[in-house]
Amino acid sequence: MSGSSHFDVLVSGAGMVGATLGLALALDGLQVALAESRSQEQCHAKDPHERCSLINTGASQFLASLGIPVSGLGTPVERMRVWDAEHAGSIQLDAADADVQHLGYIIENRQLEQALHQKLQEMGVPLFYSTRLEHQHAGPHSRVLMDSRGAFYRTTLLAIAEGRQSRLRRTLLQASVFGEDYRQEAITATISTERPHGGTAYQRFLPSGPLALLPFTDGVDGEPRTSMVWSAQKPLAKKLMALENPAFLEHLQQAFGPQLGRLSQTGVRSSHPLSAMHVNRYVDNRVVLLGDSAHGVHPLAGLGVNLGFRDAAALRQIISDARSTHQDWGNLNILETYQRQRRPDNLITVFACGALNHLFSNRSRTLAGLRDLGMLGTAMTPRLRRFFIQQAIVL
Numbered sequence: 001m002s003g004s005s006h007f008d009v010l011v012s013g014a015g016m017v018g019a020t021l022g023l024a025l026a027l028d029g030l031q032v033a034l035a036e037s038r039s040q041e042q043c044h045a046k047d048p049h050e051r052c053s054l055i056n057t058g059a060s061q062f063l064a065s066l067g068i069p070v071s072g073l074g075t076p077v078e079r080m081r082v083w084d085a086e087h088a089g090s091i092q093l094d095a096a097d098a099d100v101q102h103l104g105y106i107i108e109n110r111q112l113e114q115a116l117h118q119k120l121q122e123m124g125v126p127l128f129y130s131t132r133l134e135h136q137h138a139g140p141h142s143r144v145l146m147d148s149r150g151a152f153y154r155t156t157l158l159a160i161a162e163g164r165q166s167r168l169r170r171t172l173l174q175a176s177v178f179g180e181d182y183r184q185e186a187i188t189a190t191i192s193t194e195r196p197h198g199g200t201a202y203q204r205f206l207p208s209g210p211l212a213l214l215p216f217t218d219g220v221d222g223e224p225r226t227s228m229v230w231s232a233q234k235p236l237a238k239k240l241m242a243l244e245n246p247a248f249l250e251h252l253q254q255a256f257g258p259q260l261g262r263l264s265q266t267g268v269r270s271s272h273p274l275s276a277m278h279v280n281r282y283v284d285n286r287v288v289l290l291g292d293s294a295h296g297v298h299p300l301a302g303l304g305v306n307l308g309f310r311d312a313a314a315l316r317q318i319i320s321d322a323r324s325t326h327q328d329w330g331n332l333n334i335l336e337t338y339q340r341q342r343r344p345d346n347l348i349t350v351f352a353c354g355a356l357n358h359l360f361s362n363r364s365r366t367l368a369g370l371r372d373l374g375m376l377g378t379a380m381t382p383r384l385r386r387f388f389i390q391q392a393i394v395l
């Protein structure tokens with residue numbers, strides 16, 4: 001086809017995962033381009049909701065190796081305190097228990113995306129904003145796509161990182177998608193606190209769902225702040241979203257308890273329906289899925305985007321290995337190696353997060369007994385604590 005640009009890898013979706021993959025591959029010397037449906041203004045604007053993610057130590061190191069200084073962007077997490085609102089059980093996981101400095105960083109999603117976009121721009125990697133791609137046809141050595149302005153793109157490999165509602169996934173992969181509606185919504189907001197968080201990520205399990213207050217940057221007047229993720233069954237979430245700020249803070253204070261003193265202000269609240277999702281097939285010839293386009297987990301363990309970074313790191317390694325032996329990295333056989341590596345980890349995490357949510361988000365006495373036993377065992381056994389921390393921090 002005449003007039004089309006040719007790329008080694010075309011990434012559709014320049015969110016945290018797509019932009020990370022694009023950057024990693026560009027650093028390896030591949031001709032990469034990214035298409036992002038949001039406008040440049042939307043991507044560059046400050047996020048009024050200040051949505052955050054816990055980026056674990058492994059992922060932070062991976063990002064740092066790409067020139068993205070996570071430690072300068074985020075707030076370090078030194079320990080996690082998890083407790084059960086209905087029973088006595090609680091656990092504290094300290095970075096020191098696993099001989100690491102931090103368990104990860106709480107980073108604003110938008111800031112991380114902006115840092116990635118800036119780095120891509122500095123490297124001269126084309127990033128087409130306000131662009132959605134439509135698949136045109138597949139040849140033996142490439143895929144051809146077209147955007148809404150009629151421009152054509154030819155690529156050796158199409159990487160789809162469009163998030164959960166990916167359109168290209170639906171068009172290109174006749175894959176079945178497992179989904180489970182948790183009938184919960186996560187309410188997020190920045191919350192100012194009377195006492196400083198001291199680098200502690202707090203999570204309280206309530207029968208209606210987990211409530212987390214995560215360490216966040218201080219406000220403009222130096223007031224301590226946390227990033228809240230409050231997962232609650234839908235009717236309660238709707239009620240909480242409808243409250244005026246003072247009434248909302250009262251409910252929050254009651255649900256969280258006195259650990260951080262008075263909870264004094266709330267930023268703009270937003271709510272997100274929660275579900276589990278997993279696609280049974282990540283690859284086809286010259287097509288690969290990664291990040292939330294392939295899997296979605298409950299946010300209670302802060303793992304969603306970390307899985308996406310693991311996908312990006314694995315795909316990068318597989319492409320690099322194929323190139324070093326002069327193999328065609330867009331070939332289905334090569335891409336199946338990626339699927340074999342990533343599916344088990346993603347699938348286990350999807351189900352483990354769902355099971356944890358089920359174990360904690362209910363009033364069953366039997367499950368409460370199990371929770372107490374699990375927490376007690378973890379609290380008393382340094383080896384078990386170290387195991388959990390290592391699970392939480394690896395890439």
Ligand SMILES: Cc1cc2nc3c(=O)[nH]c(=O)nc-3n(C[C@H](O)[C@H](O)[C@H](O)COP(=O)(O)OP(=O)(O)OC[C@H]3O[C@@H](n4cnc5c(N)ncnc54)[C@H](O)[C@@H]3O)c2cc1C
Binds near residue numbers: 161166
């Ligand atoms: C309340 C909540 C809290 C969370 N907390 C954490 C946490 O602490 N730690 C953690 O690891 N994870 C967390 N997650 C999960 C995390 O937000 C997601 O896993 C992560 O955003 C997935 O990144 P992604 O780049 O794969 O997809 P997305 O963030 O969805 O990005 C997809 C990108 O593709 C673009 N796009 C969409 N369609 C198209 C198209 N047709 N063409 C071009 N571009 C397109 C979008 O504009 C977007 O930029 C949380 C999720 C929720 C809901």
